[in-house]
Amino acid sequence: MDRMALVVGVNYYSDKRIPNLSGCVNDAKEVARLLKHNGDSSRSRNFDCKELYATGPDHAVNRAAIKDEARRLFQSKAEIALFYFSGHGYIESTGGFINGSDSTRGDEGLSLRELVDLANGSSARHRIVILDSCYSGAAGSVPGMENHAAISEGVTILTASRSDQPSLERKGHGVFTSLLINALEGAAANLTGSITPGSVYAHIDQSLGMWDQRPVFKTNTDSFVSLREVDPAIPLDDLRKLKELFPTEDYEYRLDPSYEPRDEGRTDAMPPADPRNNRVFSLLQKYNRHGLLVPVGADHMWSAAMESKSCRLTRLGKHYRRLAEQDLF
Numbered sequence: 001m002d003r004m005a006l007v008v009g010v011n012y013y014s015d016k017r018i019p020n021l022s023g024c025v026n027d028a029k030e031v032a033r034l035l036k037h038n039g040d041s042s043r044s045r046n047f048d049c050k051e052l053y054a055t056g057p058d059h060a061v062n063r064a065a066i067k068d069e070a071r072r073l074f075q076s077k078a079e080i081a082l083f084y085f086s087g088h089g090y091i092e093s094t095g096g097f098i099n100g101s102d103s104t105r106g107d108e109g110l111s112l113r114e115l116v117d118l119a120n121g122s123s124a125r126h127r128i129v130i131l132d133s134c135y136s137g138a139a140g141s142v143p144g145m146e147n148h149a150a151i152s153e154g155v156t157i158l159t160a161s162r163s164d165q166p167s168l169e170r171k172g173h174g175v176f177t178s179l180l181i182n183a184l185e186g187a188a189a190n191l192t193g194s195i196t197p198g199s200v201y202a203h204i205d206q207s208l209g210m211w212d213q214r215p216v217f218k219t220n221t222d223s224f225v226s227l228r229e230v231d232p233a234i235p236l237d238d239l240r241k242l243k244e245l246f247p248t249e250d251y252e253y254r255l256d257p258s259y260e261p262r263d264e265g266r267t268d269a270m271p272p273a274d275p276r277n278n279r280v281f282s283l284l285q286k287y288n289r290h291g292l293l294v295p296v297g298a299d300h301m302w303s304a305a306m307e308s309k310s311c312r313l314t315r316l317g318k319h320y321r322r323l324a325e326q327d328l329f
Helices: 024-036 063-075 112-120 175-187 197-207 236-240 275-289 301-306 315-325
Strands: 003-010 048-054 080-086 089-092 095-098 126-132 145-149 155-159 216-220 252-254 293-296 310-313
Touching: 003 024, 003 063, 024 048, 024 080, 024 175, 048 063, 063 080, 063 112, 080 112, 095 112, 112 126, 112 155, 126 175, 155 197, 175 197, 197 216, 236 315, 275 293, 275 301, 293 301, 301 310, 310 315
Parallel strands: 003 048, 003 080, 080 126, 126 155
Antiparallel strands: 089 095, 155 216, 252 310, 293 310
């Protein structure tokens, strides 16, 4: 398998000066569950996950273990190497840290600079770092130059909060990871069913107000990779028909009453329902529900058909028509 993920959740901290957490392990387990298989009908295999969970004295995850496994991950030749961490984080003038169970103070954790250096030096084509920890937005920044990122091509970093913000828990779950889970379940999928780091960030960003913790997204890549696939909102064969029904982007598809299968509102002067046109109209209505087209000169598709008007593609519809024309899905 050419997709590898290291998933780390740390609830337990041995030093009483660092409080234990309650939701990190459960959050990490749920992220791992979603990454292992796609959400399509066949539940196809996705990431090969290595999981490290700190739940108590007999199941601690120390800094060295996190660093060693992160090194193994990023030394692989995987197509995608993904690192996820949920636990305590720390920031000081020299940079940020993520803390293992053996940390007695914040700066005894794995430094974010070390972690990003491992990702930067990796031979994996795509390296993705996702951090649900306080002050994690420092990852990839140059200390003293926080507005400048230092990440290599192929690296993407998604963090729960800015470098000056804590990462919050609500009802035993991280605010950030709850939204990440929702995104991976399908809320961040595009119409072809792909969930990318960019769409995950957009979903989380739109779900948090400006007064909340703010997620941080840094990337240096020429193409987004899919983190997970779910069943497309519109079957791909139906989506490809955009290029057939609309020969050009600005083409208006002419309707008439024969496209509407119901007799409601039909007069004797109108043509009867035509089964072939009914099937086309059902597809056009599906496009309309997903924002790909709109009726012209009418409020609803039913009105457009019964009044012999037309429909046209939206900007989103034109985008997917171009993808279909170029056989990109």
